[in-house]
Amino acid sequence: MLLSKKQPSAPAAATQWVDKVKYQKHKEPYSSKLFVNYPQFRYTAFLFLLLSLWLLLQVFWFPPTKTMRLVTQTTSKSGKCSGGLSVYVYDLPAEFNLGLLRDCSHLNVYTNMCPHVANNGLGQPLPLDNMMELGSGSNPWFATHQFIAEMIFHARVENHPCRTWDPATADLFYVPFYGGLHVSSKFREQNHTIRDALAVRLVDYLQNQPTWRKNNGKDHFIALGRTSWDFMRTDGLADFGANRLLNFPCVKNMSVLTVERNPWKGSNQHGIPYPSYFHPSTSDQMVTWQRMVRRSNRPYLFSFIGAPRKGVGKAAIRDQMIKQCMESTQCKLLKCDNGNPKCYNPSEILKVMRESRFCLQAPGDSFTRRSTFDAILSGCIPVFFSRHTAYTQYAWFLPEKASEYSVYMEEQGDESKRIEEVLMKIGKEDVERMRSTVIDMIPRLTYTHPNASSSDIGFEDAVDVALQALARHVRNIIP
Ligand SMILES: *[C@@H]1O[C@H](CO)[C@@H](O)[C@H](O)[C@H]1NC(C)=O
Ligand SMILES: *[C@@H]1O[C@H](CO)[C@@H](O)[C@H](O)[C@H]1NC(C)=O
Ligand SMILES: *[C@@H]1O[C@H](CO)[C@@H](O)[C@H](O)[C@H]1NC(C)=O
Numbered sequence: 001m002l003l004s005k006k007q008p009s010a011p012a013a014a015t016q017w018v019d020k021v022k023y024q025k026h027k028e029p030y031s032s033k034l035f036v037n038y039p040q041f042r043y044t045a046f047l048f049l050l051l052s053l054w055l056l057l058q059v060f061w062f063p064p065t066k067t068m069r070l071v072t073q074t075t076s077k078s079g080k081c082s083g084g085l086s087v088y089v090y091d092l093p094a095e096f097n098l099g100l101l102r103d104c105s106h107l108n109v110y111t112n113m114c115p116h117v118a119n120n121g122l123g124q125p126l127p128l129d130n131m132m133e134l135g136s137g138s139n140p141w142f143a144t145h146q147f148i149a150e151m152i153f154h155a156r157v158e159n160h161p162c163r164t165w166d167p168a169t170a171d172l173f174y175v176p177f178y179g180g181l182h183v184s185s186k187f188r189e190q191n192h193t194i195r196d197a198l199a200v201r202l203v204d205y206l207q208n209q210p211t212w213r214k215n216n217g218k219d220h221f222i223a224l225g226r227t228s229w230d231f232m233r234t235d236g237l238a239d240f241g242a243n244r245l246l247n248f249p250c251v252k253n254m255s256v257l258t259v260e261r262n263p264w265k266g267s268n269q270h271g272i273p274y275p276s277y278f279h280p281s282t283s284d285q286m287v288t289w290q291r292m293v294r295r296s297n298r299p300y301l302f303s304f305i306g307a308p309r310k311g312v313g314k315a316a317i318r319d320q321m322i323k324q325c326m327e328s329t330q331c332k333l334l335k336c337d338n339g340n341p342k343c344y345n346p347s348e349i350l351k352v353m354r355e356s357r358f359c360l361q362a363p364g365d366s367f368t369r370r371s372t373f374d375a376i377l378s379g380c381i382p383v384f385f386s387r388h389t390a391y392t393q394y395a396w397f398l399p400e401k402a403s404e405y406s407v408y409m410e411e412q413g414d415e416s417k418r419i420e421e422v423l424m425k426i427g428k429e430d431v432e433r434m435r436s437t438v439i440d441m442i443p444r445l446t447y448t449h450p451n452a453s454s455s456d457i458g459f460e461d462a463v464d465v466a467l468q469a470l471a472r473h474v475r476n477i478i479p
Pocket of ligand 3: 216217249250251253
């Protein structure tokens with residue numbers, strides 16, 4: 001099942017999604033010329049009253065409070081390590097991380113990874129074309145590959161204010177192994193000994209470190225950009241090219257950050273967001289983007305981006321969704337069969353999502369989808385059909401109450417058979433409240449640009465949140 005996961009190729013440029021934003025940005029709330037054209041005082045007074053009311057509405061409706069909260073954090077944080085933690089980064093032999101990149105054209109059996117591993121894993125910059133006049137800082141938009149979180153995480157931690165070079169003072173020990181990139185290069189390797197070899201060497205390496213023995217690795221962690229299923233081969237079952245990395249006793253003592261944890265056997269696994277395309281380096285860029293998304297026109301009630309699947313089971317549900325979307329006048333469908341280039345174009349994807357109020361997160365090859373994070377980035381309320389697409393995955397990052405930011409429909413239940421009707425029933429205020437929560441979630445689910453100076457960022461991103469949660473977790477498990 002994992003083998004069929006689509007690998008997006010380097011996308012082309014696109015710009016349309018910005019035009020509206022630009023328009024809104026320059027749209028002035030009122031014009032003083034109005035007064036000149038109305039000599040009569042009563043009219044003027046009446047107009048003035050109307051305008052004042054309107055301005056008041058603006059203040060309450062497009063709450064600048066959210067923005068302010070972010071900005072306040074900026075000034076108080078000022079690039080210092082918060083959360084009272086310190087993380088030590090192992091200087092692993094190159095074969096475990098950067099050395100793998102030398103052969104980037106063979107890192108993935110489906111696609112050439114060289115464009116994707118560029119820029120510390122952010123991938124190729126997306127052309128700006130006015131689309132992102134996002135305040136100060138460098139271009140924050142990249143065609144980031146969905147399975148590359150481990151590289152971005154590494155680059156971020158290396159440049160993190162909580163990093164320490166002294167293992168004696170560290171609370172956390174980060175093992176920067178590019179396990180996801182490595183495993184995908186061995187998907188077609190029949191010989192299990194060869195497939196597991198690098199993981200075996202990593203385990204040997206770790207157990208020989210004095211820093212490991214102190215707490216038997218309980219304060220160690222790795223971050224993986226692929227799903228845990230790719231590292232949990234059980235011999236005898238169909239293995240989809242997986243290795244055994246996460247089954248080694250040594251790795252079971254560590255914390256494993258992964259874009260998809262195994263909900264049943266993953267007690268030491270913690271979900272981290274898939275990377276999306278936005279990697280800002282200043283809080284100004286983040287706040288500006290949030291403001292744009294908040295004001296976006298959303299003519300579609302819901303949208304579905306995805307491919308039909310061959311076979312039964314999951315396939316049937318997807319086909320159902322595509323059918324329902326095609327039958328609805330309020331649904332935008334981006335059908336990803338026959339290599340539809342729009343599906344590999346980040347701007348095209350984000351445009352559809354920014355024009356939709358709800359975004360269906362259909363089950364795919366595995367439970368989770370990168371698309372969930374693209375939707376949130378676009379301010380589109382996710383609709384889930386499995387608890388394991390987000391709720392059991394990203395506890396560190398998501399609000400506790402799922403109904404505050406998402407809609408849930410049982411995959412086999414009745415509601416998923418009449419999606420439009422169910423979504424129509426949700427009141428306007430509820431939709432607005434949920435969307436506001438979704439937009440507030442963006443910073444925590446974003447991987448900021450690894451080279452950003454921490455004093456410019458001023459909000460907590462996915463890596464900050466993960467490190468703080470991990471430090472709390474480790475304090476609890478080490479006596
Ligand atoms: C970050 O800075 C380093 C050193 O200046 C540079 O080599 C690297 O390419 C930069 N990364 C990105 C993503 O721009
Ligand atoms: C798998 O590879 C190992 C190491 O190269 C070798 O010793 C072993 O004989 C191979 N096994 C099979 C079944 O080919
Ligand atoms: C894992 O931790 C336990 C203690 O909780 C320890 O007894 C065991 O040796 C550790 N395993 C490895 C492989 O380090």
